[in-house]
Amino acid sequence: MRRIVYAGGTLYTGDAIAEALLDYARALARNGTADTVFVPAHSGEGEGDPGSIELLIGPASQLVSEPVDLAGRELTDEALVERLRSLTAALEPRRPEALPADDLDFSDDLD
Numbered sequence: 001m002r003r004i005v006y007a008g009g010t011l012y013t014g015d016a017i018a019e020a021l022l023d024y025a026r027a028l029a030r031n032g033t034a035d036t037v038f039v040p041a042h043s044g045e046g047e048g049d050p051g052s053i054e055l056l057i058g059p060a061s062q063l064v065s066e067p068v069d070l071a072g073r074e075l076t077d078e079a080l081v082e083r084l085r086s087l088t089a090a091l092e093p094r095r096p097e098a099l100p101a102d103d104l105d106f107s108d109d110l111d
Helices: 015-030 078-091
Strands: 002-006 009-013 035-041 051-057 063-067
Touching (some): 002 015, 015 035
Antiparallel strands (some): 002 063, 035 051
16 A cells, blocks of 8 residues: 655555555656546545545646555555556657568669
8 A cells, every 4th residue: 555645645555555645646747738537546544435535636636655554455556557558658758660671672773
């Protein structure tokens, strides 16, 4: 589990969720934009059933994430993690893909 400190409050969520959330926040900040996301989390130290907490993240977000040992099961949401990773990838700069040397054909250049 991870404790995330955000806007003077604290929430507790799973490791993969926290990692994907921070990666997405960083990508948003690099692009000068913001988004609202809902994450499954506890507002207390793992007490009660998790809720869905809405966060506004972007260039001004100041998120701190740290590991914590809490009793109970790890919060997971594979669909959310995949969605955040996809959104993050869409914001990353495009890099040209190089072809393997075996795929290069310069025979037309010899005419």
